[in-house]
Amino acid sequence: MRVFVTGIGAVSAMGAGVEALRRGLWEGRAGFCELTVFDPARHRTKLAGEVEKWCLAPFSRRLSRSDRFACAVAAEAVARAAFDPPPETAVFFGSSTGGMLESERFFNNLRSGRRASLGSVASQENHGPGDAVARRLRTRGPVETIASACSASAMALAAALDCLRSGEAEVAIAGGADALCQLTYAGFNALRAVDEAPCRPFRADRAGLSIGEGAAALVLETEDHLRARGLLRADRRVELAGAGATCDAHHMTAPDPDGTGAAAAIERALADAGIGPDEIDFVNAHGTGTPLNDAAEAAALRRVFGARAAQLPVTSTKGAVGHLLGACGALEAVVTVLCLEAESVHPTPGGGRPDPALGLDVVLGAPRPVPGHRCALSTNFAFGGANAALVFRRHA
Amino acid sequence: MLDDAETRARIKRLIVEGLRLEGVAPDSIGDEAPLFGPGGLGLDSVDALELVVLLEKSFGLRLQSHEVKRESFANVASLAAMVRERLG
Amino acid sequence: MSVVVTGLGTIGPWGTGADALAVALRDGRPCARGVDRAAGYHRRGSARASALVPPEALAAAVPPALGRRMSPCSKLAVGATRLALRDAGLPDRPAEGVTAVALATNFGPSSCTEELLRQILDEGPEAASPFAFTECVANAPAGQIAIFTGARGPNATVMQREAGALLAVARGAAEIRAGRADRALVGSVDEVTPLTHAILDRFRALSRSDVARPFDRRRDGFLVSEGAAVLVLEREEDARARGARVRARIGPLARAFDAGAPPHGWGTGSDALAGALRERVGPAPLDRVVSGASGARAGDRLQARVLRAAFPDLAPVLAPKGVTGEFGGGFLAAAVLAAEGAPFGPTAGFAEPDPGLGLVPHDGRPLPPPGRVLVSALASGGAAAWLVLERP
Numbered sequence: 001m002r003v004f005v006t007g008i009g010a011v012s013a014m015g016a017g018v019e020a021l022r023r024g025l026w027e028g029r030a031g032f033c034e035l036t037v038f039d040p041a042r043h044r045t046k047l048a049g050e051v052e053k054w055c056l057a058p059f060s061r062r063l064s065r066s067d068r069f070a071c072a073v074a075a076e077a078v079a080r081a082a083f084d085p086p087p088e089t090a091v092f093f094g095s096s097t098g099g100m101l102e103s104e105r106f107f108n109n110l111r112s113g114r115r116a117s118l119g120s121v122a123s124q125e126n127h128g129p130g131d132a133v134a135r136r137l138r139t140r141g142p143v144e145t146i147a148s149a150c151s152a153s154a155m156a157l158a159a160a161l162d163c164l165r166s167g168e169a170e171v172a173i174a175g176g177a178d179a180l181c182q183l184t185y186a187g188f189n190a191l192r193a194v195d196e197a198p199c200r201p202f203r204a205d206r207a208g209l210s211i212g213e214g215a216a217a218l219v220l221e222t223e224d225h226l227r228a229r230g231l232l233r234a235d236r237r238v239e240l241a242g243a244g245a246t247c248d249a250h251h252m253t254a255p256d257p258d259g260t261g262a263a264a265a266i267e268r269a270l271a272d273a274g275i276g277p278d279e280i281d282f283v284n285a286h287g288t289g290t291p292l293n294d295a296a297e298a299a300a301l302r303r304v305f306g307a308r309a310a311q312l313p314v315t316s317t318k319g320a321v322g323h324l325l326g327a328c329g330a331l332e333a334v335v336t337v338l339c340l341e342a343e344s345v346h347p348t349p350g351g352g353r354p355d356p357a358l359g360l361d362v363v364l365g366a367p368r369p370v371p372g373h374r375c376a377l378s379t380n381f382a383f384g385g386a387n388a389a390l391v392f393r394r395h396a
Numbered sequence: 397m398l399d400d401a402e403t404r405a406r407i408k409r410l411i412v413e414g415l416r417l418e419g420v421a422p423d424s425i426g427d428e429a430p431l432f433g434p435g436g437l438g439l440d441s442v443d444a445l446e447l448v449v450l451l452e453k454s455f456g457l458r459l460q461s462h463e464v465k466r467e468s469f470a471n472v473a474s475l476a477a478m479v480r481e482r483l484g
Numbered sequence: 485m486s487v488v489v490t491g492l493g494t495i496g497p498w499g500t501g502a503d504a505l506a507v508a509l510r511d512g513r514p515c516a517r518g519v520d521r522a523a524g525y526h527r528r529g530s531a532r533a534s535a536l537v538p539p540e541a542l543a544a545a546v547p548p549a550l551g552r553r554m555s556p557c558s559k560l561a562v563g564a565t566r567l568a569l570r571d572a573g574l575p576d577r578p579a580e581g582v583t584a585v586a587l588a589t590n591f592g593p594s595s596c597t598e599e600l601l602r603q604i605l606d607e608g609p610e611a612a613s614p615f616a617f618t619e620c621v622a623n624a625p626a627g628q629i630a631i632f633t634g635a636r637g638p639n640a641t642v643m644q645r646e647a648g649a650l651l652a653v654a655r656g657a658a659e660i661r662a663g664r665a666d667r668a669l670v671g672s673v674d675e676v677t678p679l680t681h682a683i684l685d686r687f688r689a690l691s692r693s694d695v696a697r698p699f700d701r702r703r704d705g706f707l708v709s710e711g712a713a714v715l716v717l718e719r720e721e722d723a724r725a726r727g728a729r730v731r732a733r734i735g736p737l738a739r740a741f742d743a744g745a746p747p748h749g750w751g752t753g754s755d756a757l758a759g760a761l762r763e764r765v766g767p768a769p770l771d772r773v774v775s776g777a778s779g780a781r782a783g784d785r786l787q788a789r790v791l792r793a794a795f796p797d798l799a800p801v802l803a804p805k806g807v808t809g810e811f812g813g814g815f816l817a818a819a820v821l822a823a824e825g826a827p828f829g830p831t832a833g834f835a836e837p838d839p840g841l842g843l844v845p846h847d848g849r850p851l852p853p854p855g856r857v858l859v860s861a862l863a864s865g866g867a868a869a870w871l872v873l874e875r876p
Contacts, residue, residue: 043609044461087756091741096621107598107679108605110525118686123747125590126622126643131865135743140756142739143867144651147592147622147641155640162658168739183600186609187617191445192461245664247585247639249630252553252618253442261636268664383618384627386639418548442553445614453611 003164004226005238005392007081007219008334009073009175012321013049013212017076021321022338025346026367030320032198032210037065037101037180044189045196048180049212049322062122063132064099065179069215069327070129071136074173078137081219083229090141090169092159093130094152094176096326099123101181126326129177129215130156141169147326150286151245152176153216154329154380154388158243160220170225175217176327184325185211191253199289199323201316201348202298202362204355209288212322216331238337241275241375241393244268248385254292255381259300265387266304266377273375273391277305280312280391281373282345282363284336286381287316288323293381298358300379313370315339315363319348329380333390336378340394343371372396398483403476406454411472414450415443427473444469451475457482486720487657488876489731491574493567494817495545495560496711497535497809501567505814506821512829512848514807516694516707525682533694534676535709535809546632553615554628555593556675560712561625562632564813565669569633572716573728574667577634581666581722584637586655587626587714588648588672590811595677596620625673629714637665646776646783647739647861648672649713649816650869654737656717666722671714674811684708687748689780689864696779696810697833698803699788699845706778706810713813715820720876732823735856735872738764742786745866750782757786757862758793761870770799770872771854774819776861777845778805779833786862788841799858803845806832815861823873825853 010017013031014024024031032047040046056068063071070093078085103124109116123132127145134143142163146155153176160174188194188211195208220240226232246268248261255262270277286297302309317328317335324331339345345368354362378390398406408422417437430436432444439447447469448459457479468478494501497515498508508515516533519526526532542556545563554562569576600616618624623641630639638659642651649672656668684690691697691705723730740760744751773791777784791798802822808814822828830848837844859871 104601104605107601111602111605121683125645127645127865127867128747131747131867134741135745135747135866138743140741140743140760143644143741144739145643147589147643148626148639149621149623155638159655162662182604182609183597183617183620186604186612187600187614187620189609190449190612190614190617191442192448192464245638245640247627247630247636249634249636251440252624252627252631264636382623383621384623384639385630386623386627416552418552442614442618449611449613453607458610 001165002223003161003220003240005218005240005337006221007077008337009076010216010331010334011051011055011069011072012214012331013051014321016055016072025320028347028349030198030349032322038182043185045194047198047210049210050180051214062119064102064123064128066095066098066129066177067123067132070133070177073175073215073217074133077173077217077219085137085139085171087140088169089139090160090163090172091130091134091139091143092156092172092174094146094156094326094329095126095129096149096152096178097181097184098126098128100183101179104182133173148386149382150325150328151380151382151386151388152326152329154390155245157240157329157333157390158245161240161243164220164222170222172220173217174220175215176330177215178213178324178326180213193290195289198350199319200350200352201287201289201319202294202354202358202360203352206289206291206294208290210322212324214324214331215327216334218333237395238340239393239395242269242273242391244272244389246387250385253383255296257296259296259303261385262297262300262381262387263303266300266379266389269389269391275375279375280377282313282370282376284332284376284378285314285316286379287318294358298360302359310359311361313345313363313368314360315345316348319350329388332378336376336392340376340392343373344369400476403479404472407472407475410450410454415446425472428471431469431471451479455479455483485661487660487717487734488720488723489715489820490718490723490728491568491572491716492731492817492820493564493571494713494813495537495541495563496812496814497537497709499538500541502817505817506826508807509804509818509821510827510829512807512832514832519681520678523678525679526685530685531690531692531694534681535707536676537711553619555596555619555624557593557673558619558625558628561587561673562628564671564712564714565629565633568714568716582637583633583635584656584659584665584668585626585629585635585639586642586652586668586670588642588652589622590645590648590674591680592622593619593624593675594680595675598677598679629669635669644867645863645865647863647867647869650859650861650871653871657734660717660719667716667718669714670717671712672813672816673712674710676708676710681708691779695833696806698777698779698806698831699784699838699841699843700834701836701838703779703781703784706780709809709812709814711812711814713817730876731820732873733876735874736765738870740868742866747865749864750786750862754786754789754793757790757868761790762794765858765870765872768856770856770858772799772822772857773801774822774857774859775801775803776815777803778810783862783864785841787860788843791860792842800846800851801843802828803831806834819859819873823854823857
């Protein structure tokens with residue numbers, strides 16, 4: 001049973017909506033500026049891919065920032081899918097910290113003896129965003145949030161794929177949402193993993209990641225459901241064709257430098273999609289910009305694609321909007337869909353040249369036209385070693 | 397102003413207490429004993445980063461990322477040398 | 485494909501191991517202790533007790549060298565995993581096959597989160613501890629389990645409150661059925677800190693009388709608990725081939741959502757939930773129900789309504805959270821024990837029926853060995869998950 005992407009939604013440093021994201025990416029822009037959502041003064045770095053204030057309207061202030069991102073992207077995805085999701089729709093979301101920003105303020109007030117309003121932490125846990133979406137859409141189907149850090153929303157997409165293939169539901173909304181918070185910003189800085197300047201994935205002078213925030217959602221429907229809606233014109237439709245997940249079981253923060261676990265996740269996704277490595281036309285990499293991640297990821301890609309890795313276009317969306325943590329899987333999936341639809345791979349911003357030691361064909365400078373390209377791979381790798389890979393196929 | 401012996405002793409206490417090395421007496425850590433990797437105390441990259449924060453707090457330093465070099469972290473003696481140099 | 489439970493490991497307020505829990509359930513004995521209120525987070529008149537893991541059980545969970553940087557959550561999760569593998573007759577690092585991990589948590593390693601926030605807010609972001617950060621993330625315990633056991637299959641952390649544990653079981657079973665893993669370590673873990681306890685109390689979630697009274701007329705909230713339970717799941721044919729003891733077979737699973745539930749409470753719409761439950765679980769008779777009723781006023785009411793609507797002829801209803809408290813691993817572990825026919829004493833905390841519920845939980849009389857046991861989890865916030873455990 002094929003599963004198709006019928007709607008997409010996104011909120012990021014590029015602005016609200018998929019159009020703003022598309023324009024920013026294809027114009028080669030990067031969305032980093034000095035933090036305002038909290039005071040960056042005493043943090044080791046100052047930049048982030050922050051979502052502009054106006055993008056948060058019109059949702060209730062009682063929802064957390066990440067909940068509001070989630071509701072916005074779900075609404076956009078549903079609008080683009082041009083239908084009302086049935087009650088049996090399943091909702092699978094990923095988040096790494098949920099309403100932590102609001103929890104920090106609550107805790108700060110509590111500790112200082114100021115009034116700490118419970119209403120401000122009405123939705124603090126990681127499942128806040130997913131639950132908020134299900135509540136708004138009044139769904140009755142399965143609702144599940146995965147909290148596996150940087151692989152969370154890729155795994156949410158994989159969970160949705162499983163759910164639809166099994167017949168448990170015919171429609172699913174899968175996505176991720178994460179908001180900037182001091183915990184992760186200071187935490188990654190404590191690990192010295194953050195670049196003071198905008199991140200430079202896959203460059204020789206890369207010096208760390210850039211933290212971003214936002215959300216993305218995809219409406220997924222089975223082929224049968226699309227047919228029943230009279231909409232199965234597979235023409236240009238993008239299919240979520242396969243998913244794979246593994247764990248390095250190596251170290252809590254460092255990836256396995258050989259990339260074997262990551263390669264295995266990719267191979268599982270390819271097998272799940274029923275294709276071989278030769279059929280992948282480009283890769284939306286995890287590409288955080290840390291020395292270790294990019295090297296391990298390159299090793300994994302070389303393992304899977306062999307000599308062909310050097311000619312396989314690779315891009316990192318994180319170079320433009322930063323690392324959305326629990327939401328990066330979903331956002332990068334949306335971008336992969338955009339690339340397939342446009343038959344073009346967006347450039348990783350910042351210029352320069354790829355690190356020759358990596359042996360990859362990184363798309364820099366200008367968008368890379370990929371006419372006729374049909375299959376794409378999106379990868380995500382998390383702390384604790386959880387690896388996830390997704391394969392998308394455009395039907396011509 | 398701390399002398400060299402006091403600096404080293406303080407660093408050893410930070411290592412044992414801060415990195416939670418149960419059952420290791422601070423003065424059992426040799427000044428030149430390798431801290432990282434196999435054959436030494438067996439500390440890893442996360443221990444190194446924690447040690448950076450502990451050193452910053454304890455000695456009132458601020459270590460830039462480019463200063464956090466492998467060579468300085470080889471053993472207690474090299475750490476003490478780095479601290480004394482930064483304190484001027 | 486038949487997936488079975490071959491191992492159960494648990495560490496909780498009752499101590500270490502499934503047998504210790506079985507004794508507490510048989511005796512109907514809750515394990516509550518006073519919470520440290522010295523930090524001043526608690527308000528006057530707040531709940532005072534929680535079901536906490538004895539310090540010696542936490543200390544013994546993993547060898548000190550291994551647990552050096554682990555949060556209590558990770559120690560409990562890895563400790564319960566070791567017990568589960570031993571129970572299944574497997575080594576700490578199974579040499580053959582791929583192992584998946586699916587772990588649920590509600591608060592994650594909250595002591596590390598709190599420590600990190602205190603550092604950031606009181607001393608400044610530059611004081612943030614790498615130790616605290618790497619362990620504070622919700623998926624740290626699952627990562628530690630993978631490193632400890634060499635589990636290279638899919639690794640997921642699920643957060644869905646009271647429904648999380650069953651969702652984790654469903655995930656593990658799905659990985660095996662899809663051929664993505666040969667076995668799965670599934671379960672749930674939580675740690676309770678004074679801050680967590682105080683916040684739950686502010687949400688009026690806890691029993692102010694410090695007694696969890698499932699289905700009782702006087703119920704006024706739950707007893708929050710910490711601990712971990714981990715199950716080993718594998719294909720039944722593999723279990724039989726290696727002569728492993730099978731505790732239970734994974735039967736039908738169902739998931740649903742009540743969009744009418746407020747973020748921290750339960751809704752009143754039971755019909756749709758009952759319909760989903762009935763449809764997925766099927767008509768074959770049930771011998772027991774292990775209900776997630778915890779003493780929460782609205783939660784227990786919803787449990788009663790959904791169960792009665794789905795099964796007019798309702799089997800004996802067990803409510804182990806009177807003993808195990810809410811969160812941690814107690815509910816999941818108790819469910820497996822119930823499926824094996826372990827004797828459950830009178831429902832701890834229950835004495836006076838609530839006339840509005842039309843449901844009275846088990847009174848402790850001996851019951852015949854069960855063939856099919858329904859486990860029912862209705863989460864605050866709206867998620868629902870059900871699992872049938874069958875006699876192998």
